[in-house]
Amino acid sequence: MDVPQIYATTAGGFFLVFILVNFLSRTVRERIALFTSKHLTYPYFIHRHRLLGPWTRSGILVELIYIALNVFCLGFRVSTLPKAGLQAGNLSLANMIPLLAGPHLSFLADILGFRLGTYRRVHRSAGVMSFALLLFHVLVVALQRTSFSLRIPEHLYGTIAGSSLCLLVLLSHPVLRKPSYEIFLRTHQALAVLSACSIWRHLPSDSLFPRMYIYISAGLFVSTSVVQCVGVLWRNGNFRHGRARALVTHAEGSVKIKITLSRALKVEAGQYINLWIPSLELFVEPRQGLTRELLYHAQAGERGGAFGSCWVLFSGPHGISAPVGEYESILLVGTGFGMAALLPYLQELIHGYQTRKVCTRRIRVIWQVRHIETALAMQPLLNNALKGDNLDKILSISIFSTYLKEEKVSFGRRGTVSRGSADATGTFRAEVEKRHTEDANRDIEAAQTEAEHEQETTGKIQGEKGRMLVMVSGTAKQRDDLRDVVRDNLDEGVELMELEYQPKEG
Structure with missing residues (x-):
């Protein structure tokens, strides 16, 4: 059994444990939930700070298990440093699969039945782990090679991929992310696509296995993108039913957006969109980027500007409604x-x-x-x-x-x-x-x-x-x-x- 199979089997075992828990009696499940909540989920291991935390005991435990699993796979049946570097590269690609599985985190969270915050933590952990393994891979290659020429396509695309991922991680820091989230998001997505394409060109073409990780990621990305696009087009209407339109107004320092829908949409409490047919009203907290721009145009419209009803697209509803x-x-x-x-x-x-x-x-x-x-x-x-x-x-x-x-x-x-x-x-x-x-x-x-x-x-x-x-x-x-x-x-x-x-x- 090779390392990817061990990694996949272990990960599947964790999911199997969660599935089997659902078959336990209600009393046993409630006792397990009470114990985990009291001793793992609720207590903070690291309290909230300006640039760090909060991390719960359960969060720390899951991260330690995740790190230990990758470290074990990294050193399993590895006798030399070059093999460890190659192993790290393969593990980095395996950890990239959930990162490239779709264009929208909310949609992926809905598919898996996760809350958005939970899937964001999964995305963040997988990204950091993938980058750390890639960094180890690069360091091993740098130590083993006496010459390095960018004229060789393998080296060139490897450098582009590594630089893209490094820049992607740096730009994800809150200090650089918060000033304009829209710019960060598009840059983040562009760098992710660039790194994936560069890694594909960097991998040897004479073997299917290393590139299989990229093919799996691409297949998941295309599948989820098609499903989400079909859903967005269906909910936003077509030429027969008309398109969804939004009226943006200014109300007591807030932005009020009223969306007239082309067809009925069922939304439960707690989801991102709260719908009452035939229209939808949202209150938006003006922060940076799009929301600040909406507030500016809404105020200008009340002073006689031309910003009023406009055609919009929306996705959703996303999220889980609490019982x-x-x-x-x-x-x-x-x-x-x-x-x-x-x-x-x-x-x-x-x-x-x-x-x-x-x-x-x-x-x-x-x-x-x-x-x-x-x-x-x-x-x-x-x-x-x-x-x-x-x-x-x-x-x-x-x-x-x-x-x-x-x-x-x-x-x-x-x-x-x-x-x-x-x-x-x-x-x-x-x-x-x-x-x-x-x-x-x-x-x-x-x-x-x-x-x-x-x-x-x-x-x-x-x-x-x-x-x-x-x-x-x-x-x-x-x-x-x-x-x-x-x-x-x-x-x-x-x-x-x-x-x-x-x-x-x-």
């Missing part, structure tokens, strides 16, 4: 534009409560904004979510503004905006206490009403206490603080979910 209806108590914590990511879940919960499709009994919303203009821009969508909450008043909303001049300001039909900062962890502890009180009252009531079946009923009710979900789209400090307090209450059926979108600032 929020399975939880008895929900705490939604948002900062600034993070409320836009939470609103679809809020609307789904209230609608499900009215139609008796969810078991949720209490929803608590904490929203922190810097300026009240952000809240005013999102007020119509928030009012729409409140329309269905007219029975038991299961929804409670607390809004805080850091720079509010007055002590309190009315907000909508029944809300108020208070001056100051939100205490998300304090609210969480209060909700947990309230759950304990409600659970105790239900146990007492059940024991009184069904005294003849006291043991059976009490055991059943105590074993099926409602769970609590904390969803957050907020600042890094807010997420870290909530992670710490939720970890202490995992045994009580409390879970934390950080949404895909996290605002840049409050």
Whole structure:
């Protein structure tokens, strides 16, 4: 068995373990999930810093296993340094396969059933590992060769491939990536294509095996690209149904994009696009690049400019929708534009409560904004979510503004905006206490009403206490603080979910 077969077999074994876990009983799976969450997933091994972290224990463990597997394959049945260099080159190509599998990370994450953040970490780890192995390959070649001429095609294309990957890794640093993400993305994709083509020309043509990695990557790339393009063209309409168009306006310092669709599109809460037929409304946080340009044109349009309705293309919906209806108590914590990511879940919960499709009994919303203009821009969508909450008043909303001049300001039909900062962890502890009180009252009531079946009923009710979900789209400090307090209450059926979108600032 050669090294690529060992590598593939080991990787397949890890996937097989995850598949077999699904066949275990629900009780065993819940115990495994509780143990891994409490000791591996939630605790930070390296806390959040400006240029590093956060890394959880599970993240560190997976990375160490990944590194150990590659190191083992690198030294397996290798007796000389030149063979180790050749082995490193082959392993680098094997690690490149997920990097070149498709043009869009969100689409690949949807295919595998991963969250976008998870697949980004996979992409990042595979990229760093591939570059490290390639660097080792280059160093070994440099040590073994006495002369190096770029007139030889093998050397020339090897140099181009190595330089492209080196530049690609350097440009991926946040300092160089954040000023203009659009430029970074296109440069990143161009360098990836250049490196793949150069590696193909660098590899010997008399043997199929080394080039097989490139052929597999190219086949995956073409397949996923065709499927995604067909989906985009279908969802965006054609000459018969018309094309999707967007109207960009300016609302209280935010960009409001209303997309008129050519055909119906089903979107679940938590996915990147929230659709209400026949139109779609998005609130965009102006940052850099495209979003900043949209804000400029929207403001110019209100002053009499010509920027208005325009033809657009969109892909999606992407992402995984969380089953929020399975939880008895929900705490939604948002900062600034993070409320836009939470609103679809809020609307789904209230609608499900009215139609008796969810078991949720209490929803608590904490929203922190810097300026009240952000809240005013999102007020119509928030009012729409409140329309269905007219029975038991299961929804409670607390809004805080850091720079509010007055002590309190009315907000909508029944809300108020208070001056100051939100205490998300304090609210969480209060909700947990309230759950304990409600659970105790239900146990007492059940024991009184069904005294003849006291043991059976009490055991059943105590074993099926409602769970609590904390969803957050907020600042890094807010997420870290909530992670710490939720970890202490995992045994009580409390879970934390950080949404895909996290605002840049409050």
